[in-house]
Amino acid sequence: MALTDILQEKHENLALVIGNGIHRYGPQRVNSWDVLLLDLAHRHGIDIDRMPIGASATEIFDIIELNARGRSGELGKEFCELMRDWQPLPHHQQIVDWSKRHAVPILTTNFDQVLSEAAGAKLMRPKVKGFTDWYPWDSRYGVELFENPCDGFGIWHINGMANYARSIRLGLTQYMGSVQHTRSWLHRGGSRLFEAKDSEQWAGRRTWVHLVFNKPLLIFGLGLRENEVFLRWLLIERARYFAKFPDRRKPAWYVYIHDPDDVTQEGRHFFLENIGINCVEAQSYDAIYANNGWRA
Template identity: 50%
Template sequence: MTFSDILHRHGDELALIIGNGIHLTGGPSRNSWRGLLLRLANESGLGLKDWPAGLSNIEFFDILALRRQNQGAEMAREFCTAMGDWQISDYHRRIVGWAERHDVPVLTTNFDNVLADAVGARELRTRHRRFTAFYPWDTRFAHTLLDDPCAGFGIWHINGMACHPSSIRLGLSHYVGLAQRARGWMQRRQTGIFKPGGLSSWTGRHTWLQIMFKRPLLVIGLGLREDEVFLRWLLIERARFFAKFPELQQDAWYVYRNDATDSSQQGHLLFLESVGFKCVPVGAHSEIYDSAAWLS
């Protein structure tokens, strides 16, 4: 099945998971997460011209935080300020517009508001628990507030959002904290997700986590490499959940640019296939972002 086939056949059922790749397509972009990290690192005196090989994004942040004497909260605010002028492209409008027309949720690992701004979505949240800007997991950008996250369009930020700087998750310790919080909800003795009927009663049912377990997933613009510790762990839990409740199984597709020179690609795809993904190669990123299927 090709990428366009997935959109045409399953469009109304999907949830999109979108990474920083959407910011980088179509030539040079100001919306580069690694470029932002490098700039702030050099402002702290590291003097780097290029990204150091063998260092993940989250490790790079932790090193920078140590150099800045653990001023993590202040650094998060700096990152959010720096993302304030990131630009909306035709790709953002095209893809989020498709999601809006097909009434499907969008999950993103990006912190910025570019996807929401592309369709004029506003911040909305349910009132099932006291709001916390540290973990605003029941907050989304949309036009209509829906009690069920899976019921329609909304843009959800997995790792935090720029409008709430304290929610930003940048380092390895942050990712561990995310997993601890999600695991606490999922593994509760009486109301956890692994209990029969758990999807309709667990604590996370009004948050973006519900989408991960109830919708088919289509991943674009996201490497899902080793530095995505939290999300990869969550995909393992998703696979465990479907193994226990196979009648609730949902499909998942990972779209990637095939690179025969990438020595880590085989292991990367093996992981994704093992947690239930069908891996769909393309020859160039333009096959994803320029696809006419987004116009449907």
């Protein structure tokens, strides 16, 4: 199934998962995390002019944090400050408008507010106890507040948001904290797999995590390489959940551009296909971000 077909046929029940690729498309293609990470490294005395092969972006951030003597909250602020001038482009606007028209929620690994600015959305969350700016996962940008995240449009930030500097997840250590936080929701009850998730009252029911387990997913602009430890782990848990409750199984699609020089592509596709995610090849970035399906 091609991307155009997914947009036309599956829009009534879908969630988008969008990575940094959406910011790298366009005439300048300068809004890159890698560029910002190198800038942050220079600010803290680490002299590198490119991302070194063999070290992931998450590991580099942990090294920067060590040099900055563990000031992760301040580093999050610095990183987001570097994004301050990023502005929505026409393709941001078109994708967000499509999502609003079809009441499709958006999950993004980005921290910036480019998508929410394109949507004219406001930061909102349910009025419930227990809010923490470390994990503000029930907060989203939207135009209407839904108790159930699946019920309508909203923009959810998987790895943290600029409004809450301490929520930013850039390093491997921070990703593992997110794994631990989510696992406590999914597996309460010791060996009883998904005992908490098998309940309408589970702890993550008002958060973006609920979307991962209860919506078909369309993933694009995201490398999903080995350094995406948290998200890849969560997709494995999704597959394990569907294996236990096959009647609740939801499809997922990963849209990519074939790169003959990418030696990791074969392994990534093997991983994704075996956890129930269909790999969909697009012929160009135009075929993703300027797809006619976004106009429907």
